[in-house]
Amino acid sequence: MDKVDIVPGIFYLTVPEEGLRILCGCPENSIKFIMQEKLTQKKIVNGFNVVDGPNAILLSDISILNSHYLNFSEFPLLHHQYFQGAAYIGTDEKFKLIGIKSIVNNQMKYIQRGLQGLISKEEFFEANISQDIADKFLALGDYNRGKDKEFNIITPVYLSGKTRVQGDLFVQRVAINIFKFTYRDEEVLIDLNLPKDAKGVGLPYHIDHTTIPQSKFSITTVGDGNGWNPTEPCLGSVLNIKGRKYLIDSGPGSLDLTRNLGVSPSELYGIFITHSHDDHFAGILSVLNIDYKIKIFSTSVVKVSIQKKLQALLHISLDVLKRYVDFVELKENNWVDIGDIEVKTNYSIHTVETNVFYFRVKDELGVYKTYGHITDIISKKDLDIMINSNRSPGIDKTWTYEWFNNYLDPCDYKRIDAGGGTVHGDSHDFINDKSTKIILSHLDKAIDTSDSSHFFHPTLFGHTEVLIPAERDYLLDDAKKVLKDIGIYDFIHNISSSDISLIENGAVIHNLGDKLDSIYMVLTGVVEGHSNKDNYIRKYEKGDFLYTFKKEKKALKKFVANSFSNLVKIEFSGFIKYIKHINLSKEFHSLRSSTYFSYGYSFKNLVDLSKNMHMESYRKNVNINLDDDFLFFVNSGEVSVSKAGVEIKRLRKDNLSVYGVNTELFSRDRTITLQTTKSTTILLFNRRDTLRHVSLMWSIFEELNKLQTIVEIGSI
Known part of the structure; x- marks a missing residue:
């Protein structure tokens, strides 16, 4: 056996004698990480030119950690099917998914959604939509996705004790997320646990930090690559409208990429999703840990497709999913005003339900400026082949050609899928497109742009195309709005553009012990607060203050910009007067100092949240008896968790207790008891009070997900 350590949480284990190449851990971008390590070398099999790569995945026991989802197996499987040739070279090799039974089964459902989309008329x-339109979509599916065929490309391997993977290769769980592979007299240990405060596994390529300039209407490049380009982010953009920011698609690594643009998740007004393939979709979950429900915009058909895939991935009902996400339907082929910008969607021909987007804003002369985001699409050549094929005679020729012609709507700026192959676009189809400037995107290699004077190479990360310049200081407008929402009215009329400063990534804003003449509020970007006392890092985002609220006159933390960040300067004495006026509770101070609430919780959110909590104190060796709907955080002390009289876990400071609570995911276990082992204080709250706090709901969901895993494997 040969083990390659790639990054914490991703390993590559090969067993040549058994023909196995196991990707251990598959968080976002895992296939790009192994491509960067040169583990996908070219070879010839049965006369076909293919590459090496994983034909099995060891899934993480813990699906969600620190708001990041850790099991994205779709693209490694697609790599196996097409780049390694499993779909066509005649070996009949199936892809192995190894892990907990429930997680393996959920992954199979999620993969099927990624490959086949919606699978029935119902x-x-x-x-x-009407029966006629449903029939037309299903006819495309019969051609593209083989919806009439059994989904039989995966072999599940359910972990239970010492489990045979294949031949003489066995695997068994040593502890949660720690596994031992044995092959004859060899042993290899795989530890998929991430560092305690890790936010995912990072990016497989280097991306510089930059910032987005103010404009009335502009488009900033997140990526022009595809899911197989190991050196570039997947295709995506940030839409900037008078200071408001929207993502167009949210591919793998979105949280890191937007931060490198100086944008935190709490600044996003919504996400426009073209379709549910992971290279456009996998980053959604990493931006859910915010104060509000994120808006996802798409047509009704793509909306349902996205919902089905998210439900499979998270194993939750649609009602629960809607607590985290606000799905906004856009009517196909109609301009819709969503506030300061109009958007139009058209359907696209792809392997799952897909829509393309057009956006427009009027300039100072009342003339529309338009951006087109045209991905994932079909080439004219492949559309003709599809129409003339007998594989799916139900395809409507007029309908599909109308879709294709919509790709050519003229724009001032357009980004097109020129990825080629049978399921992506061809730049030659756009030679006569009347758009002013066309960016060739969704690429894994260089492409010729000489066919037309309006064709341009992919743009670099952070490039901003300004279609309408700024007409006022939108940052100042936003600062006043944030202060008003928080309730600091005294500063709103006195604040000016000179009070807002752009800080570069890595810049020290305050050193520990610095005298505080002013307080800074974060308006854009991310700032880190480093504490020497307990060695933990708190993240500060939009609407949060670089202050610990202990009435100190010197900085009690070192504050460092974690991205390009705009900060609002507020006069110190006036701010202290405001703090005294609102009389912050002891519950607020406990939340503010907690490592559990160090990310995704703004000042306003913590103030609001603390009003729905109360603190209780218990002596040593006292049972904590709560109603079904109550949860708590340990503020100090320690709580022993026992099941049927046997201790299974100890909860310490900042641990969240979900034991003994009733939820949609988990019924209360009446055999679980909670008892203090020393003098203890807890922050108690009713889970129903959390429904207005998306970030806390997501944290609770993460803990329940861990508990479900622990119970299934029979160990805590």
């Missing part, structure tokens, strides 16, 4: 009816 599912299309959920999108409120």
